[in-house]
Amino acid sequence: MFDVVVIGGGNAALCAALMARETGASVLLLEAAPRAWRGGNSQHTRNLRCMHDAPQDVLVEAYPEEEYWQDLLRVTGGLTDEALARLVIQASSHCRDWMRRHGVHFQPSLSGALHTARTNAFFMGGGKALVNAYYRSAERLGVQIRYDAAVDALELEDGRFVAVRLGEERIPARACVLAAGGFESNREWLREAWGQNDNGEWPADNFLIRGTRFNQGTLLKFMIDAGADTVGEPSQSHCVAIDARAPLYDGGICTRVDCVSLGIVLNRHAERFYDEGEDFWPKRYAIWGRLVARQPGQIGYSIIDAKAIGRFMPPVFPGVKADTLPELARRLGLDEAAFVRTVADYNAACRVGRFNHTVLDDCHTTGLTPAKTHWARPLDTPPFYGYALRPGITFTYLGLKVDAHAAVHFGGRPSPNLFVAGEMMAGNVLGQGYLAGIGMSIGTAFGRIAGTHAAQAARQGTHHEAA
Template sequence: MKTLHDHYDVLVAGGGQAGLIAAIVAAEKGAKVCLLEGAPRTYRGGNTRHTRNLRPLHIGPLSVLSGTYDEAEYWEDLLRVTKGKTNEKLARMTLRKSAEAVSWLEQRGVQFQPPLGGTLHLGRTNAFFMGGGKQLLNALYRHAEKLGIEVHYDAMVTAIEIENGTFKRLHVGDHVISANAFVAAAGGFEANVEWLKEAWGDIAENFLIRGTPYNRGGLLRLLLDHGAQQIGEPNQCHAVAIDGRAPKFDGGICTRVDCVSLGVVVNENAERFYDEGEDFWPKRYAIWGRLVADQPNQVAHVIIDQKSKGGFMPPVFPATTANSIDELARKIGLDADILQKTIADFNAAVQPGAFDHTTLDGLCTNGLAVNKTNWARPIDQPPYSAYSLRPGITFTYLGVEVTEKAAMKMADGSLSPNIFAAGEIMAGNVLGQGYLAGIGMTIGNVFGRIAGSEAADYALNR
């Protein structure tokens, strides 16, 4: 790799949404910017390639969102999924600044689709990109090119030089690049299975990495080794239950199985282990990867009947189907007698009520060791369908601690004057645990804009 210059005003590592936005904001302020993307051009964009939406605060309906989603409700949703493990000051700032996200992106060529209907319950809370994450990336890269931002692919940072908390230069192989300010936006370490095993033990070998294989945490490790203050726990992550037939890496969002709330989930012992109807799916889907990880061999199966067909977004792989529970059990390798009893006990425990998947309908079971609190209907209408599940890791929450100006904190209590962070590499400041659909992209958008602005201000006024 050979850059046009040896020194830049602002140097950005990471070519996903957060890094791109930081680079664009800095360039729009007049800075000379270079962006380093560790992946090949075909795979540029990190986990942004796999996303579909972001979650913005808004008062009143927009062209891409229905109704109102105000700070009070947004904060309550975030507090519920994180169970209070969040920096309230940074989190509330993120929610407020998310109100600008849609218009900021639209002004730079990103297109959105009309509000989403159906059972995902997201038309009011989440703005969906027309064409998904790749369209968003392509639009932002086109805009970056117009601004003269220098972009390099296959440009993984291999070393970094920091003196007394101040960024000096970095290495991409033998090539050395310096800058007045540096933005770290190179993601977490989810594709580094050995690092995952340090946190999870040997069961991490059975995890599938639904995100990019290029997020191995190289830059994060370099920053921590050079005195950055760590935020988050190594075993906290966005962990989703995905189809067990998904590839080891890079399966993306299409491998997610979204019918859990419509059926029952059993482990390899053919036994249920958690409430499938605890809350709306976008507020609970990200706990299921961790739940499955706690089951024998990190495997589970979601079972639905004909009533639920067409009520959820179908995954990329077809279900295993059968005309009886006995036949279905044999097809998916479960004990038929135990599965039949599990289903029969569940069916007998279903209470009277009206099913309504657009609300917390209270249609529940009673008397089971694990009751289902909403959307409980008997599994009694063949053909029956099963999807096998495995833990799918999207991104990790261990990262670097930052301020409201995206400045990186050092372990000695000082602030780096010229190192800023955005995206998954600092998401643990807001997400101590749990996940809320679309908030990863919201964090990347908000802190990308802040980091780019602050980096440019420092670089141009030092």
């Protein structure tokens, strides 16, 4: 019998498996995906948001705990558990040495990744390199790994974990860590969560999935039906505006369109619908998927001119390009007169001061609804570019309620040997909104906590068996 079984194959699962193994436990990791697609959404990540009080290796200046907390408080609108959030923030300040010991390398902030040199540590080779490093380390340490191992159910007895079920196969263990992701790849569950809008549309039908197709939420649904305490609202998620031409699954980071704050965003009626200059992009980029999801047809259009080129990370697909605004409208399939009128109204409302995209500058609009509060400059320099946008779901926030030991709760009581990490519990920290890199911070912190406490629970279980 294994001491610890870890269900999942991404960052949180791997951190849990490594910590449990380092503590001396025998560990089995069950990854639903085939080996070639292992790693869940973590394979598409780039960085980890880190608290630090002074310059550290790849991080410049300082990013103290209170600033990190205030940033999180702002984007979540207060929908966060402060104690658990601060646990994540504090853990982010001292996890990188451990990560390095397991083969993860870091590099300075990427050129064009705005405002992250101070707050985010980037993985050399991205998330795929991180995942591969962790798998190599796990194999070297003796963690047993099975791929194509989608868990259907658990055996539970009064809140205690007994065994894993894979079809007809039963795998008992002394403790278990759940780290199998959310339900973002389950279209029916997304439809149920989002419902129909006033136009009779099912918004979820037009969502693209930025990450893995294997996050079906099977285990999450099982745990909810088994009476586990939950947290989060089903329609809340890390939802980003991505290129409408992106693939249905696994488009990853390169499909994100990062020029929103440098221009304007229109719906299919060629109307603006939100302040594009509200805040710095790493703090606000993840609101745009949800904003687009609320527009007719779940589509938007990011419009920029030549002045924006070179100021944002270019997406993998080039934008639609035109020498005149009417021509751009036609190429995007938007009403030409409405498009030109919207741009003209915006241009006339711009009050250009000292443009500086690295600060909250004084370039704004007046007399325009919605206003653009920063970085407002007329769209007047050809060529012009347009990017069609769709909502891109990264991961869902409905999850299992936890405590500081990462224990799953049933009726307010923590399980003695069942723990959860990563996207399956991220809603404890992220009730809504997102901060760049915090998903990896949550997965790393709670993966390590869950693995440590699972190993401890397994030792206690061994003692009970011996007695």
